[in-house]
Every structure is written in structure tokens, then in C-alpha cells.
Amino acid sequence: MTNQHQTTQLKELDALHHLHPFSDHTSLRAGGARVIVRGDGPYVWDSEGNRILDGMAGLWTANIGHSRRELAEAAYAQMLELPFYNTFFRTTHPPVVALSRKLAELAPDNLNQVFFGSSGSESNDTAIRLIRHYWVLKGEPKRRIIISRKSAYHGSTIAAASMSGMAHMHAHSYPLYEGFRHIMDPCWYGEGKDGESLADFGLRAARALEDEILAVGPENVAAFAAEPVQGAGGVKIPPETYWPEVQRIVDKYGILLLADEVITGFGRIGTWFASQHYGIRPHIITFAKAVTSGYIPLSGVIVDDEIVAALLAHDDDFHHGYTFSGHPVACAVALKNLEIMEEERLVPRVNEFTGPALAEVLAKFKDHPLVGEVRSIGLLGAIELVADKRTRRRFADPGRVGLICRDHFFREGFVMRAVFDTMVTSPPLIWTQEQFDEAEAAIGRALDLTLSDVAGEIAA
Incomplete structure (x- = not known):
């Protein structure tokens, strides 16, 4: 613990040198962090x-929870063995191989390959590029539009924030990136009509997706991106009728389904991924946060076999990656974290x-x-x-x-x-x-x- 003098000094230094995320810096500095x-x-x-x-x-x-010694020991052991190496240039290492296999085991059956990053925003940026690249490889480059929902949160980078459905974030993009559309969210308390049942509301909210697909032209739509349960938008839980209807619409128009599981992944709602709870079949799952329980940054994109087949059918590079993709220490911590979750x-x-x-x-x-x-x-x-x-x-x-x-x-x-x-x-x-x-x-x-x-x- 610190004493009062140290606390005051830390707050003063924080105000002088630290720009906080999602903060009104004037009021923050007036009161101190x-x-x-x-x-x-x-x-x-x-x-x-x-x-x-x-x-x-x-x-x-x-x-x-916080301060589990097993995760610290896993990080320490990996730092002594191989503290860092990249996964560019036809290179891999044991922790990233083991974690990729483990995530494929936990994910829905059609998702078997993993691309790694360090944050949920990175994962969703990766997904955006991968989705659009897939349609180019399939000979349908006009399929660029990605539909998501109001109050959705998919990250704070410019592309991920544009895919998100939060107007206060869009205001800082100058302007919103092209190629994203936003439909109503499936939260009855905010969007339901008086006398409307949850079941009817769920169908109406889902059919807003079909309405938007038809409005912009199915031939122009690449994907629907959605959190199974909207988290940062206010824990908005869809009615039971919502996701089956969304799956029907996605299948009908042959668009990709991106499930953003940065919040809902790794047990949050009682299954390893919320997609499994709702019985949906995403082509891409993005994850971050709880894969390491936050002990060290790690994120990723779990990709459907059909998308991987399209990549393999062309012998050119997918020009995308991060220095810390598949960081060995982060992968080792994630493996230990998942092991603890299973054991307990x-x-x-x-x-x-x-x-x-x-x-x-x-x-x-x-x-x-x-x-x-x-x-x-x-x-x-x-x-x-x-x-x-x-x-x-x-x-x-x-x-x-x-x-x-x-x-x-x-x-x-x-x-x-x-x-x-x-x-x-x-x-x-x-x-x-x-x-x-x-x-x-x-x-x-x-x-x-x-x-x-x-x-x-x-x-x-």
C-alpha cells in the first residue's frame, strides 16, 4: 500500500503525463484518478x-480473478525459455501451436484456424480486412458493406469504431469510415413497443437486418457483425427468437457472420463461446480479454474452414499482421488460464x-x-x-x-x-x-x- 503523500504524488504525476482512455480529461484531472x-x-x-x-x-x-500465481509462473517460465519471437516469415513456436489447437477444440466445429493479435480492436480490424479480402478472392469485390448494430462496441481503432454503433465514437472519426451500416439493437427495454411481446420484438429486430440487406443490395453486403450479447452498449440481451432468425437471414443471402466474442468468450454466459449457447454458426469469432484473464494482452480471430480454403486456393500473401501476433509469453499464459478454467x-x-x-x-x-x-x-x-x-x-x-x-x-x-x-x-x-x-x-x-x-x- 502507499501512504497519503505517495497517493497524492501518483495522482499529480498521472495528471501530468497519462492520457486515459474514454475520459473527460478536464474533470479527471480536477478530481484525480x-x-x-x-x-x-x-x-x-x-x-x-x-x-x-x-x-x-x-x-x-x-x-x-486477480493474482493467480500459476499464471505468473507460466509467464516466468516462458520468458526464460523464449521471451519473444515473431510468427512472420514461415516461423512458429510451441506455445502458439498449442494454443491454436486448444482454441480450435473449444470453438464451434467449423472454426479451426486462429490469427492472433493483442487487443479486441485489433481482432475486429483483422476480421474486417479478412472479410473483404475473402470476397475479393471469391470474385465478388463489390461485397464490402458490413452491417452491425446501434450500441454495438467492436473496438476503438478507426475501422473497429466505424463498425461499432456508438455515435459518440463516430464523432471522433472525421468522418465515419465508408462501408458500414447500423441497424436497431435487440434490446426490448430500449426499442420495444408497448404491448409487443419479447418473441415478436426479437423477430422484428432480426428482420431489420434483412431490410438493410435489401436496401443496399445483397450483392454489396459482405457480413453481419454482432456481439451475441451486447456488452459495452449496456448488456443488451436478445430475445430467444432473435438469433435463429438472424441465422436464417444470413444463410438466405449468403453473407458472412462475424461473432464478436471479446466480452462473451471464455465462459461468460456458461459456454466457452456464446455462439454455442445461441446455436449460431459464425464464420469468424473475434476474442480477447478473458483468454488470458487479462494477465497479459492477447487477442485473436478464429476462422471458418471455408474462408481458410479461399486463402489456400490463392498463392499470394494476406498482407496483414502484428509484431506481437502469437506472442509466446501471452500464449503460455492463455494456455495456463484455460487449464485452470477447465480444472475448476x-x-x-x-x-x-x-x-x-x-x-x-x-x-x-x-x-x-x-x-x-x-x-x-x-x-x-x-x-x-x-x-x-x-x-x-x-x-x-x-x-x-x-x-x-x-x-x-x-x-x-x-x-x-x-x-x-x-x-x-x-x-x-x-x-x-x-x-x-x-x-x-x-x-x-x-x-x-x-x-x-x-x-x-x-x-x-
Whole structure:
């Protein structure tokens, strides 16, 4: 731990030299950053000695919790053996071979080859290039348009941000990259009509894809890109009717399906990949985050045999790659991480205990005056904060109340993230009943404190 003087000094140096991601730097520097100094299992500690229950698994990432010695030892051993070598120029190494085989075993049957990077943004940029290159190889270069959804998050590089469906990110692209279209998201609470059933809404949301395909011309559409469950957009969970209809439409028009599993991969909703939960057949899965539980950066693209066959049918290079593609230390850590998840049965445990436990905790707050809806699937959950429960009316100045609530959560020793006025959670897969009880108490206190702050804005 640091003392108060060291904490103050760290905050001052941070303000002088560190540009944070997704931050209002003026307000950040006025208040100073929170200094996190240690992690252990489901908790982190700040520089002032406060223990904080990590309800976001770092950032949808630390599935096995913090500070597992086995992962540090795996990294150390690999650093002594082969700390780095590239995978360019017909070169490979044992950890990348072993991890590629393991991921092929865990992924849907048609996905057997892996291209590696270091972040989810890189993975989705790779997927965009691979999708468009595939159609060129197939003699259909006009197929360039990739359709995704509003509120989708696929990364923050220019191409991945353009494929994402967030207007506040598009505003910084100057302008949005060409070749992307965005349709409605499949979240009933935000998009459903009064009296519309979940089943009917799911079909309507899926058929927005077909409408867009027909609007731009099927001969111009390369792929549909989607998170099985939208994470950073507010944990938007599709109705059961949604994905079967999307699969029908993708098959009908012969376009590729890109499943962005950067958040949902590696057990988050009770299967190794959420695509398996929903029974969809993606041509590409992108992953990152929990493949190493965040202990070291690693990402990748798992590719369908049909796409690989198109690459093999042409003897030219695919001109794409990264210095750290298949980094040996990252691959060794990922292998150990997946081994621990299997040995401790963390993925089936999501269905057997942790997923139902999270749903039970959140359900206790559905009648709170501030709460319009709670929802969860596996270890992804959301609480909608609204001004009027009856009409689903939001607060003025979207995000203001969410930040008030988020700050109360931190002061109560629990991390939940605010997506505008939606509070979201993504706990590590290792939570026990003790952590769920702590979370329940903290949620209750934070919601009550937030209600006190905005009581005059709540509809009677």
C-alpha cells in the first residue's frame, strides 16, 4: 500500500503525463484518478487501503480473478525459455501451436484456424480486412458493406469504431469510415413497443437486418457483425427468437457472420463461446480479454474452414499482421488460464451456480423506485435507472445519473460500470455466495443514495 503523500504524488504525476482512455480529461484531472495498487481473487485495493469488490472483472476480463500465481509462473517460465519471437516469415513456436489447437477444440466445429493479435480492436480490424479480402478472392469485390448494430462496441481503432454503433465514437472519426451500416439493437427495454411481446420484438429486430440487406443490395453486403450479447452498449440481451432468425437471414443471402466474442468468450454466459449457447454458426469469432484473464494482452480471430480454403486456393500473401501476433509469453499464459478454467469447472459453474446467483441478486431490486428493469444472462447483468418506471422515460442529460450511481458504488466498495444510465456488471467467474451477498448489500445502498440525490426527478 502507499501512504497519503505517495497517493497524492501518483495522482499529480498521472495528471501530468497519462492520457486515459474514454475520459473527460478536464474533470479527471480536477478530481484525480483512483490509484489501484493490488488485486487478489475477486477484490482489488486502492492506494488508500480500501478493499473493493470487483464487479467488472477488471474490464469484462479477469475471469479467474486477480493474482493467480500459476499464471505468473507460466509467464516466468516462458520468458526464460523464449521471451519473444515473431510468427512472420514461415516461423512458429510451441506455445502458439498449442494454443491454436486448444482454441480450435473449444470453438464451434467449423472454426479451426486462429490469427492472433493483442487487443479486441485489433481482432475486429483483422476480421474486417479478412472479410473483404475473402470476397475479393471469391470474385465478388463489390461485397464490402458490413452491417452491425446501434450500441454495438467492436473496438476503438478507426475501422473497429466505424463498425461499432456508438455515435459518440463516430464523432471522433472525421468522418465515419465508408462501408458500414447500423441497424436497431435487440434490446426490448430500449426499442420495444408497448404491448409487443419479447418473441415478436426479437423477430422484428432480426428482420431489420434483412431490410438493410435489401436496401443496399445483397450483392454489396459482405457480413453481419454482432456481439451475441451486447456488452459495452449496456448488456443488451436478445430475445430467444432473435438469433435463429438472424441465422436464417444470413444463410438466405449468403453473407458472412462475424461473432464478436471479446466480452462473451471464455465462459461468460456458461459456454466457452456464446455462439454455442445461441446455436449460431459464425464464420469468424473475434476474442480477447478473458483468454488470458487479462494477465497479459492477447487477442485473436478464429476462422471458418471455408474462408481458410479461399486463402489456400490463392498463392499470394494476406498482407496483414502484428509484431506481437502469437506472442509466446501471452500464449503460455492463455494456455495456463484455460487449464485452470477447465480444472475448476468455471464454465459449467456459471450455469450451475454463479449465473443464477447473479440473477437472484439483481431481481431483488426490480421494484426499487429508481429501477426500470434488471436483466442478466450468465455473469452479465444490467440495472436500468429511469425517471419514470411506467413509461420507461430516461433522465435528462443521459449519463449524469449513471455517474452519480457509479460513484456511490465505488464509495460502497463495489465496482459497477455506468453505460449512460445503465449500471452493468461482469463479475469474475470465481465468485462465491460471500461475494454475491456483498454485492447485494452494496447495490441496495448505492441505489438508495442515488435515489436520495435525484428524488425530485422521479415520477410519482
